[in-house]
Amino acid sequence: MGPWSRVRMVKCQMLVTSFFVLLLGLSMATLAALTYYEAHFAVIGHASSDKTPYEAMHRWTFYAGISLAGLLTVGAVLGAAATMREAGGLMAGGFLCFALVFGALVEVAFWRFHNPTQVEDAVLDTYDLVYDQAVKNVSGTPHQQLVAIQDTFLCCGKSSPFSLLGDLEVSLCQGEEAARQDCLVGIRSFLRMYGNIASILTGIGLAAMVYAMLLSSFLWFAIRSGCSLDRKGKYTLSRR
Numbered sequence: 001m002g003p004w005s006r007v008r009m010v011k012c013q014m015l016v017t018s019f020f021v022l023l024l025g026l027s028m029a030t031l032a033a034l035t036y037y038e039a040h041f042a043v044i045g046h047a048s049s050d051k052t053p054y055e056a057m058h059r060w061t062f063y064a065g066i067s068l069a070g071l072l073t074v075g076a077v078l079g080a081a082a083t084m085r086e087a088g089g090l091m092a093g094g095f096l097c098f099a100l101v102f103g104a105l106v107e108v109a110f111w112r113f114h115n116p117t118q119v120e121d122a123v124l125d126t127y128d129l130v131y132d133q134a135v136k137n138v139s140g141t142p143h144q145q146l147v148a149i150q151d152t153f154l155c156c157g158k159s160s161p162f163s164l165l166g167d168l169e170v171s172l173c174q175g176e177e178a179a180r181q182d183c184l185v186g187i188r189s190f191l192r193m194y195g196n197i198a199s200i201l202t203g204i205g206l207a208a209m210v211y212a213m214l215l216s217s218f219l220w221f222a223i224r225s226g227c228s229l230d231r232k233g234k235y236t237l238s239r240r
C-alpha cells in the first residue's frame with residue numbers, strides 16, 4: 001500500500017471517528033442533563049441544602065459533563081473540517097480538544113477508582129438527614145420532602161439493624177407503602193446502575209480519545225509534509 005493510499009484510508013477513519021466522537025459528546029451532554037434534571041436527582045437536590053456535600057457535587061458533575069460534551073463536539077467538528085480541508089491548524093486544534101478530554105477522563109476514572117462510593121454516601125447522607133427531620137416533625141416541610149423522595153424511588157423508610165423502629169418511624173410507612181423496599185437499598189441500587197453507565201461512557205471515551213489523537217497526529221504530519229489527498233499545489237512551466 002502506497003503512502004497516498006494510507007493517507008486516504010486514515011482520512012476516512014478520521015471522518016468516521018469524528019462522527020463517533022460527536023455522538024459521544026451528545027451522550028455526555030444527555031447524561032449531564034439527566035444528572036441535573038432527572039426526577040431522582042432533582043428530588044434529592046430539592047431536599048438538600050446548599051451547604052451539603054451532595055449539592056456541591058451535583059453542580060460540579062453537571063458543569064463537568066457539559067464542559068466535556070462541548071470539548072468533544074468542538075474536537076469532532078475541527079477534526080472533520082481539518083480532514084476535508086486539509087488544514088493543519090484545524091487538525092492541531094482538534095488534537096488539543098481530544099487531549100484535554102483525555103486528561104479530564106483520566107482524572108474522572110482515577111476519582112471513581114479511589115472514591116467509588118462518594119456520590120452514594122452523599123445521597124444517602126441527605127436522605128438520612130431528611131428522614132431524621134421528618135421523624136421529629138411529622139407535619140412539616142421535611143416530611144413532605146421525605147414523601148417526595150419515597151414516591152420517586154418507590155421505597156419507604158429504612159431498616160434499623162440495631163434496634164426496633166419506634167412508633168414515629170413505623171407511622172411513616174403504612175398501608176401499601178409498607179410493602180415497598182428499603183429506601184437505602186433502592187437509592188443505592190439506582191445510583192450503582194447510573195454509576196455503571198457513567199463508567200462505561202468514561203471507558204469508551206478514553207479509547208476513542210486515544211484513537212482520535214493517533215489519527216489527528218498522523219494527519220497533521222501528513223499535511224505538514226505535503227501528502228495531500230488531491231495533490232493540490234502550484235505548478236510552473238519550465239522554459240526550454
